[in-house]
Amino acid sequence: MEIRGRVINAGDVEGEAFVLETPFNFTGDFDPVDGTLTVQGHPLSGQKIGGKIWVMPGGKGAVGASIIIYNAKKRDNAPIGIICKKADPLTVECAMTIDIPLMDSLEKDPVTHIKNGDHVAILGEGGFVRLTR
Amino acid sequence: MLLTREEEAMAQGERGPGIQRCINILIKFGEAFGTEKLVRISSAHVFNFFPPDLLEELSEGVEKCETFTTIHPYMSLCDPAAFEELGLSHAHFESRQADKEIRDKIYDRLGFFRNYTCAALLVGNFVKKGDFVSWFGSSVQVFINSVIGAKENRDGAVINMAAAITGRAPQWGLFLDENRYAELLVEMGDLDTSSLSRTDYAAIGYYVGGIAQERNTAVAGLKQDLLFEEIRYLLTPVSTSGSVSLCHLVGITPESPTLEAAFGGRAPGETISVGRKEIQETKERFSPTDPCPVDLVIFGCPHCTIQEIKKIASLLEGRKVGTNQRLWIGTAGQISDFARECGFAQPIEKAGGVFARACMATIPDCPIPQDVRVVATNSFKTAHYVSAISKGRIRTVVGETEQCIEAAIEGTWRGDS
Numbered sequence: 001m002e003i004r005g006r007v008i009n010a011g012d013v014e015g016e017a018f019v020l021e022t023p024f025n026f027t028g029d030f031d032p033v034d035g036t037l038t039v040q041g042h043p044l045s046g047q048k049i050g051g052k053i054w055v056m057p058g059g060k061g062a063v064g065a066s067i068i069i070y071n072a073k074k075r076d077n078a079p080i081g082i083i084c085k086k087a088d089p090l091t092v093e094c095a096m097t098i099d100i101p102l103m104d105s106l107e108k109d110p111v112t113h114i115k116n117g118d119h120v121a122i123l124g125e126g127g128f129v130r131l132t133r
Numbered sequence: 134m135l136l137t138r139e140e141e142a143m144a145q146g147e148r149g150p151g152i153q154r155c156i157n158i159l160i161k162f163g164e165a166f167g168t169e170k171l172v173r174i175s176s177a178h179v180f181n182f183f184p185p186d187l188l189e190e191l192s193e194g195v196e197k198c199e200t201f202t203t204i205h206p207y208m209s210l211c212d213p214a215a216f217e218e219l220g221l222s223h224a225h226f227e228s229r230q231a232d233k234e235i236r237d238k239i240y241d242r243l244g245f246f247r248n249y250t251c252a253a254l255l256v257g258n259f260v261k262k263g264d265f266v267s268w269f270g271s272s273v274q275v276f277i278n279s280v281i282g283a284k285e286n287r288d289g290a291v292i293n294m295a296a297a298i299t300g301r302a303p304q305w306g307l308f309l310d311e312n313r314y315a316e317l318l319v320e321m322g323d324l325d326t327s328s329l330s331r332t333d334y335a336a337i338g339y340y341v342g343g344i345a346q347e348r349n350t351a352v353a354g355l356k357q358d359l360l361f362e363e364i365r366y367l368l369t370p371v372s373t374s375g376s377v378s379l380c381h382l383v384g385i386t387p388e389s390p391t392l393e394a395a396f397g398g399r400a401p402g403e404t405i406s407v408g409r410k411e412i413q414e415t416k417e418r419f420s421p422t423d424p425c426p427v428d429l430v431i432f433g434c435p436h437c438t439i440q441e442i443k444k445i446a447s448l449l450e451g452r453k454v455g456t457n458q459r460l461w462i463g464t465a466g467q468i469s470d471f472a473r474e475c476g477f478a479q480p481i482e483k484a485g486g487v488f489a490r491a492c493m494a495t496i497p498d499c500p501i502p503q504d505v506r507v508v509a510t511n512s513f514k515t516a517h518y519v520s521a522i523s524k525g526r527i528r529t530v531v532g533e534t535e536q537c538i539e540a541a542i543e544g545t546w547r548g549d550s
Binding site for chain 2: 008009060062063064065066067070071074087089090092093094096097104
């Protein structure tokens with residue numbers, strides 16, 4: 001399946017999807033040192049989310065978020081691409097800081113159409129996301 | 134986005150790779166939010182503890198930065214002049230030194246003013262109504278928008294550094310007048326607004342921030358002769374419990390002489406009332422019902438003013454902080470020098486207090502002394518973050534400056550009774 005959307009930071013990347021249903025808190029929802037999800041009560045809590053393509057409604061957090069994501073990338077614990085419903089300032093800043101592909105405003109809601117573990121490709125140059133199961 | 138010829142050249146790399154990287158971050162950021170152009174900023178204030186390699190990347194080839202730029206406090210209590218007295222190990226301090234040296238060289242090359250304070254308005258970096266600025270630090274962001282009337286977005290650390298280095302920021306959000314009107318109205322309920330204490334103001338701010346979240350807010354019914362310090366107590370917590378960037382204080386905020394002006398003639402999206410009950414319940418979130426031991430007292434979040442230091446000095450005159458207690462005061466080095474000149478620093482230091490050019494809200498980000506289990510402070514921001522960052526290991530208590538001083542001396546929090 002291919003879903004068209006808006007490209008905010010271009011680039012092509014593919015990998016495993018990590019999907020979060022709620023806005024991702026860059027300064028509280030993951031551990032940049034070991035790359036694991038720390039959202040209490042989430043089924044994937046404790047699992048490594050670094051190195052995946054993050055799919056989420058948007059992001060939030062403190063104004064130091066971009067520093068945290070930069071430090072996470074040095075340990076390969078940052079996302080390799082982000083797909084969100086609607087980009088917010090912190091998510092755009094984080095993606096630009098580590099220069100990863102970022103898309104939003106897809107024709108279909110990515111959070112409900114993409115499942116955890118799906119293989120997804122962000123084809124930023126072409127302006128769409130490709131989903132394979 | 135419409136760029137000037139100079140900005141095009143910057144984006145093409147004609148002014149070096151650092152400028153190119155920075156302006157392209159700002160351009161893509163701006164385009165994501167439908168921004169039409171970049172605007173020149175008159176002043177910047179940046180986060181201190183940048184990863185050195187990221188700072189190198191953003192500043193590569195930049196010989197001098199034209200924007201007047203100051204620097205945030207030391208993080209992780211790594212103030213070279215104070216870390217030992219704060220009880221931190223040499224090993225911890227040394228582990229951060231190599232990074233500091235690289236950063237300082239870059240800051241000096243760029244011409245940044247190293248004042249190491251979150252209260253840079255008090256130390257040389259002044260902005261005026263209508264200025265576009267990019268400052269790091271949530272509490273000063275809300276102060277600049279709401280009290281000075283300069284225009285500031287809730288920029289993150291990298292957007293903020295890119296703005297300082299290029300002297301530009303995307304014209305979006307609170308840079309645009311139509312986005313500055315209030316949505317939430319806060320009215321004073323059954324309160325005698327002529328006699329609110331500083332903790333009352335801080336509790337109002339903390340309560341309002343939690344409801345407002347990120348919405349522009351207007352507070353009506355406050356006394357019109359609020360002191361600078363009282364305004365800081367009120368505004369700082371609105372960006373702690375929420376992420377409010379503009380809180381109109383009707384009659385005080387330059388663009389809001391009237392309630393109508395604060396809302397641009399429109400009706401408020403929501404109206405709430407703050408009364409004695411709300412203040413009491415908010416205070417109870419950070420106050421023990423029984424006397425409890427206190428290990429550390431913190432002032433200076435945001436960094437103390439000279440008047441706050443004078444008050445602390447007068448309360449400590451001829452007295453001593455308990456042998457098992459600590460008293461830390463976050464402030465700019467220039468302000469503690471000023472306090473020494475005025476004779477305020479000596480009684481505080483004689484009593485056992487320590488001045489540090491460090492961030493006091495984030496102290497669990499470093500190996501603080503293990504005997505610190507309960508922190509008392511006059512700042513909801515410190516109480517909120519110390520508790521959150523330590524994941525509850527450190528208990529935090531909020532009260533008036535006088536109560537905090539008594540706790541530092543006696544080692545016990547007596548509360549209101």
